[in-house]
Each structure stands twice: as C-alpha cells, then as structure tokens.
Amino acid sequence: MTAGTDSTEEFIVEESGIMTRRGFLAAGAATVSRALGQAKADFEAGAAVRKITPDPLLPISGGMGIPTPAKSKIGDLTVRVLALRAGEETVALASLDLLGFPAVLADRARAKVRRLAPERILVGATHTHSAPDCYAYPDGKGGHTGSLAYMDFVAGETAAAINEALDSLQGAELRVASGEAKGKIAYNYYAPDLYDRRASVLQVRGLDGRAIGTLVNYAVHPEVMGSGQGILTPDLAGPLYQRIEESGGGTAVFFNGAQGGMITADNRNLDDPRDKLRAYWNDTRGWSECERIGKLLADESLRIVSSAPWQKAPGLRNHWRDVRFPVQSDGMWQVVTQSPLQYPHGSGRSIQTRLNLVTAGNAQILTIPGEALPNIGFYLKRKMGGEHKFLLGLTNDAFGYIMTKVDFDSFPAYKYISRVSLGEMTGEILIENALGLIQGAAAR
Secondary structure (H helix, E strand, O other), X not given: OOOOOOOOOXXXXXXXXXXXXXXXXXXHHHHHHHHOOOOOOXXXXXXXXXXXXXXXXXXXXXXXXXXXXXXXEOOOOEEEEEEEEEOOEEEEEEEEOOOOOOHHHHHHHHHOOOOOOHHHEEXXXXXXXXXXXXXXXXXXXXXXXXXXXXXXXXXXXXXXXXXXXXXXXXXEEEEXXXXXXXXXXXXXXXXXXXXXXXXXXXXXXXXXXXXXXXXXXXXXXXXXXXXXXXXXXXOOHXXXXXXXXXXXXXXXXXXXXXXXXXXXXXXXXXXXXXXXXXXXXXXXXXXXXXXXXXXXXXXXXXXXXXOOOOEOOOOEEEEEEEEEEEOOOHHHHHHHHHOOOXXXXXXXXXXXXXXXXXXXXOEEEEEXXXXXXHHHHHHHHHHOOOOEEEEEOOEOOOOEEEOOOOOOOXXXXXXXXXXXXXXXXXXXXXXXXXXXXXXXXXXX
C-alpha cells in the first residue's frame, strides 16, 4: 500500500501497512515509557466478553426474508474479543454471535476504540442462524427487517469489549496448532465429503501460566436450531464456549471458516434417510444436538492444541488492503442501496471492503468477507505462509456466498447460493487480492 494524506489526518508507511498519525504518536509514547523503565513484555494478550442478547427478544433471522418471531432463548449471544500485541503492533479480533455483522456497523465500533487504528480491528460473525437481523434487509414494503437500536447497541458493546481486552493486555505466551477435528461435526449438504476437517487453534496464557483465551477456527454453519423454531441462541458456538472455559482454556472465541456451499453442522439422523439416492437425511434439531456438536468441537480443538509448544516471544504483523467487488446480484444490490444502514457503495454497482492478513508466531490469519466455498478455502490455505493457517470467514464484512466463476450458477443446487452472492467474479477477485497480500507479506 502507498502512503497518502488528506485534510484531517497524516499517514506514514510502516512495515505492516499504514499507521495513522494518532497510532504513530501512541507508538512514540510507548517508546518513551520503555525508555523510562516501564518495559512491556515482548508479547501481550488480553480477552473480554460482553452479552449482546436483546431484551426484549427480537425476531430471528436466518438470511434474507422475513424473520421469525422469537418465543424464547437458550443461552446468550455474546461478542468475544482476543487482543494481541508484540512490539508496536496490536491487533484485536472480535467475534459476534450473529448471522453477520457488516462493516458499516463494525466501523461504528471501531470509531469508539480511539487507541487503535481501524485496520487493526478485525470484526467477524459466527453465523448463527438463531439471532436478530443486523443487515436491515429491505422487507419489500418500504421498511426493513431489523432493529436499528439493537444494531447500535451491539456496535457499542463490541467497542466496549475491544477496549476491555486492550485494557487487560498482559505479558503472555502463544501456542498454535491445526489438525483434523474428528467425529460427527460437519459435512457438505451438497456433496457430503467435500469439506475441510481441519480446526486451527490459537491459545494464549499469561506469564503466570493462567489461560487468557483460546481461539477456534473451523468451517461450519451453526444452524442446528435454525431460525424457524423461534428460539434465540448462539447455536453450537455456545456449548463450545462453555466447554473450553470449563476446561481451563480462558475466554473462548470462535471464528467460522470457508463454510459456503453448504458446509453445515452434521446433525443428520443417519437412521432416517429422506432421499437415499441423493444422500439426504432428516435432521435432529434441538439444544442437545448443539451441545453434542459444540462440545465435541471444543474437545477436539483442545486436543489438537494440547501438545503444541509455547512460543515465548512470537512476532505479530498485520497487512491489509481495501478491495472493490462488483455487485451483479439484483437482490444483493437492493440490500446495499435500500437498507437504512446506508452501505457505502460506488458508481457502477460496486462495494468496497477490507482484507487483513495477520501473522502471529507460526500462524497466518486471512480474513474473508463472506462465505467462501470450500474449494476456495483449500486453495488459499495451500498458498498461505505460516505453519498453521486460519481463514476467518464473515470477517470485516459478510457479503453472502463467495464462489469462483466456474461454480457460479453451475448446477441446480447452486441456484440459491448464486442468488445470494455478489456475482460470479467475487471469488476470483478475493483470490487475486488474497494472493497479493500473501506474496507481499512473504517479501517483507
């Protein structure tokens, strides 16, 4: 990226991207404090959790369309943050128990975290299908399907959680691992065996040996409960958090992966086939199944990371670039132009979002602004650096399904996901820019 200036803020080029003048002054202050003997640890971490369950309950959204009225809730929706610092670099990773959280809302939260430049705040959604609408989808009657007051509340709580995590930064160690999460956790609804079985796990502990947090990255739709039952819930992510925290893993954070088209929770009742020829089964829907899958994924994640060595002074670097995508879908363009959130967009039917590439120790973390199909995920992981690869789906934006042009609208099962994709070039543009970030990071 290149340096630039405007009338309100100076910018300087640094190794990991662009730093605002505010960030530059803060870094200078940190240097002075160390010179005065107030030395920081080589690596620091902090974590925080805030509840974002609406009170009273709000209708539940599983995607575009009219939400289902909420009759009850199980568990709470939360925003969970893991903050990392090494040297002059700081990154905050925030994950929310929502279907999606677009950048127009995440930027409200970023604006309230004045000590950290927005490019250093990554905001993702777990993609639970049992939470309120945070897109403000047009309802076809001149209105929309969300609560603007709730969305503003969530942005405020997200900022509060990020600030709390930054306040709690302490000297820490890091360990990272990835491997197959075994058991009946996920599958591909369209092609059962076509999904990524790998969980990537990042864990931090204080210098006193106490756990700070555990981040799990795995590709799966949290839709065991679904939106139709009218029960507000974090779905399988809730039991995952509970198991990790009860097991001494500190604050649990979940980021989804490349789960598009359609990597979903494996709640199939294999004794109750619906169509044997096409390999479709009826599902088991209920909280007990959320607990089974969430706790199994938690146990597998803790097993995977348990033997990884602790890194006492891991490096931390953050690269980013802004990327523009054309909007071919009429339905998606309607959301962009008619939502009261006023999504920023350009002429010629296009939108812009940000990709981040973070290197933390022997991990490399790439953001995806939507639901990438598994083939894209496999390819990007193969091209990424670092010993362990993380793909944070629905992060920095949540612009529907991301497909390559050869998959777009290619066979009947892809009709729906093509309709709720920006267009056939979305995957191509994502891959091109992700590779540019990866190659740029490797060259530095």
